[in-house]
Amino acid sequence: MSVKLPYVEYEAPATIAEAVDLLAEHQDEASVLAGGQSLIPLLALRLARPAVLIDINRVGELSGVSVTDGRVAIGAMTREYAAEESETVAGSVPLLAAALPLVGHEAIRSRGTIGGSMAHADPAAELPAVARALDAEFVVRSRSGDRVVPAAEWFEGYLATSRRDDEILVEVRFPAAGPDTGVAFQEVARRHGDFAIVGLAASLTLTDGAISDARLAFAGIADVPVRAADAEDLLAGERPSAELFEEAARRATADIDPPADLNGSPEYRKKVAATLVRRALRAAADNAYERQ
Amino acid sequence: MDITVRVNGAARTGSVEARKTLADFLRDDLDLTGTHIGCEHGVCGACTVIVDGRAVRSCLMLAVQAAGSEVTTIEGLAPDGTLGALQQAMWDSHSFQCGFCTPGFVMQASAFLTAHPDAGEQEIREALSGNICRCTGYQSIIDGVLLAAQRNREIQGSREA
Numbered sequence: 131m132s133v134k135l136p137y138v139e140y141e142a143p144a145t146i147a148e149a150v151d152l153l154a155e156h157q158d159e160a161s162v163l164a165g166g167q168s169l170i171p172l173l174a175l176r177l178a179r180p181a182v183l184i185d186i187n188r189v190g191e192l193s194g195v196s197v198t199d200g201r202v203a204i205g206a207m208t209r210e211y212a213a214e215e216s217e218t219v220a221g222s223v224p225l226l227a228a229a230l231p232l233v234g235h236e237a238i239r240s241r242g243t244i245g246g247s248m249a250h251a252d253p254a255a256e257l258p259a260v261a262r263a264l265d266a267e268f269v270v271r272s273r274s275g276d277r278v279v280p281a282a283e284w285f286e287g288y289l290a291t292s293r294r295d296d297e298i299l300v301e302v303r304f305p306a307a308g309p310d311t312g313v314a315f316q317e318v319a320r321r322h323g324d325f326a327i328v329g330l331a332a333s334l335t336l337t338d339g340a341i342s343d344a345r346l347a348f349a350g351i352a353d354v355p356v357r358a359a360d361a362e363d364l365l366a367g368e369r370p371s372a373e374l375f376e377e378a379a380r381r382a383t384a385d386i387d388p389p390a391d392l393n394g395s396p397e398y399r400k401k402v403a404a405t406l407v408r409r410a411l412r413a414a415a416d417n418a419y420e421r422q
Numbered sequence: 423m424d425i426t427v428r429v430n431g432a433a434r435t436g437s438v439e440a441r442k443t444l445a446d447f448l449r450d451d452l453d454l455t456g457t458h459i460g461c462e463h464g465v466c467g468a469c470t471v472i473v474d475g476r477a478v479r480s481c482l483m484l485a486v487q488a489a490g491s492e493v494t495t496i497e498g499l500a501p502d503g504t505l506g507a508l509q510q511a512m513w514d515s516h517s518f519q520c521g522f523c524t525p526g527f528v529m530q531a532s533a534f535l536t537a538h539p540d541a542g543e544q545e546i547r548e549a550l551s552g553n554i555c556r557c558t559g560y561q562s563i564i565d566g567v568l569l570a571a572q573r574n575r576e577i578q579g580s581r582e583a
Contacts, residue, residue: 134462140441170464170482170484236549240476240477322547
């Protein structure tokens with residue numbers, strides 16, 4: 131009888147409160163199992179060896195999309211396909227809607243979750259870049275109560291977040307986009323659905339024809355998703371043009387130092403990153419005109 | 423842990439360790455060896471089955487997580503030995519390479535065509551992109567799925583006429 135995964139204890143709480151109690155008990159000996167599309171491979175490859183799996187798939191209160199005070203709250207266990215099909219996400223968080231079809235493959239999104247991708251924090255993944263671009267907020271819960279962590283402080287390093295061992299990610303809150311905001315998620319990957327060699331989340335808000343808010347966040351160029359602050363500053367207050375986007379691409383990539391791996395050298399990634407900035411800004415501007 | 427899963431329409435029970443994947447449960451405990459195991463970490467798609475109407479990687483789901491769910495495997499597409507419409511179209515188009523990845527392709531295509539009966543070539547290519555194995559040359563597989571979609575629409579059209 132074949133068994134692939136290492137031995138592990140298993141708990142399947144029915145409520146967030148039960149999950150929090152289990153985390154308080156097991157701390158860093160436990161791994162939270164959401165969609166399992168990253169954690170199960172880590173177990174199979176023996177890269178993760180938790181003593182206990184806390185399976186939150188039966189915690190119904192962790193799933194769903196709701197709108198409060200101009201923010202769209204997405205429960206951590208909300209499956210990626212469900213977010214992809216959500217009219218609220220499509221209408222109010224269009225950048226997330228643009229990124230979701232690029233996450234893994236259809237069968238991966240059947241199980242994979244919004245919270246799982248954010249908590250796994252792969253720097254090449256699409257959803258962390260979206261969260262970083264939009265300054266999403268992460269709501270975590272422990273026995274001490276709730277804590278709200280801004281995206282800028284959530285991603286700490288490769289597969290590392292500021293979630294503490296006794297905390298569970300409950301929901302991710304995104305600001306709702308207005309009708310003047312255009313978005314694009316662009317990436318270069320070896321196959322459709324693969325992790326991006328470089329990816330870029332872009333959002334432009336136009337007021338009276340000028341850019342009033344510009345947001346750019348890269349995936350795949352560092353150990354965390356990275357905002358292109360210099361380029362954003364350049365864009366603010368300007369009218370969209372090819373020359374402006376060319377200069378934004380130069381500024382966005384002037385100081386990046388992407389990693390080398392079998393998918394590409396640092397120089398290649400830098401070139402791809404600049405191309406993506408030009409393409410994504412043009413696409414986001416076109417999208418803004420369409421939405422107006 | 424004792425579990426009950428509906429597999430291909432019948433309630434099946436088993437006693438499994440938490441760490442047993444759904445793929446291993448189907449193959450080892452239920453002898454449904456049509457579900458193939460390739461990479462065992464979610465990359466190849468050979469183990470794709472349908473759980474509660476959606477295609478999933480059975481190597482990335484624990485058997486205990488399938489308790490109470492409805493699972494369809496490749497065996498469930500031809501329960502009495504007669505090929506289903508998708509299988510027949512893939513047979514007619516010779517939608518095969520070495521054959522190892524075929525059950526995964528068929529299950530993924532089956533779930534996709536049910537949800538998207540009007541899908542065109544580009545959408546089918548994207549839907550099947552997670553099953554690309556290593557033989558290369560996928561045109562006949564795309565042709566087979568397109569043929570199945572076309573035949574399904576014709577049957578639907580003649581019913582409505």
